[in-house]
Amino acid sequence: MSDTANFDPKAATPFLTSRGHSGWLGLKYSDHGEDWVELELPWRTDLLGEDGQHVLASGPILSLMDMASGLAIWKAMDKFQAIATLDLRVDYVRPARDGAAVFGRSQCYRITRSAAFVRGLAHDGDANDPVAHIQGVFMKIGGADPREVPGA
Template sequence: MQQYEPWENDELRFGRVSRFLDSLNQCRELGVKVTCANADGLELELPYSEHIVGDTDTGVIHGGAITTLMDTASGGSVLCCLPELELCPTLDLRVDYMRPAQPGKTVFARARCYRVTGTIVFTRCEAFQRGPDTTVANCVATFMRIGRDASPDWFWEKIEGRK
């Protein structure tokens, strides 16, 4: 069984990713929060709540909430791995569901970049639950590098915490 050891936190990256998540309506609605961010990647948490249940008979979380968590974690890891901030939209996302998330428990996602080119960033992500650590889904994704200038200055000022 996989053990998810705690990562060391980098406060600069943690702040940037937290402000980025706060700018996304779906993350605010789902309650997604950053638990750790550093140059290696990041970890997010999706707390269990009744409004993300996909099967009311069993209490299992809807797959769309898990996919959103993993896409956001993967995209957030791009903010952590690049030397300078830039916007990188999702090009492709493949999720393999291993098992339903256990009802009533928080789901975490750990993502990291494994290859960065001048135009594409490649990521891997795993969604899991703790105690005992159990994989819920795995994901690979690609993100297109479009540069910092593709977003307005006010957006970067918010992400960098200047306003």
């Protein structure tokens, strides 16, 4: 890999979240590091799970974490490559607070020739009091040279 960054989550997020389901949800870039990305899911009443309850539905949080995980994988690989979600486990710890945006932070902690592994959490302002934890496996699609991927 070169010393220059090829994949910039801050620049890529507006394009990747401007259409489809992510666009409808209004996902926004929040922050990133070398192997992690954090996105924001703004709170909206139409994302509530049940009438009469001010609890954000689980589906938007799953979508938030899936997109954050994909971005974390591309950041860790330092390039965009087609991937597919094989398994994404979400363990909900508590409901998100009424009116609060939810932040999803995912870290890509291992990349092999054919797969990438992520872990992370969703929170509504305090990462020490998470809404959910995630663990996932994504399949890399295409013929990436394993010499280009750290740890492959």
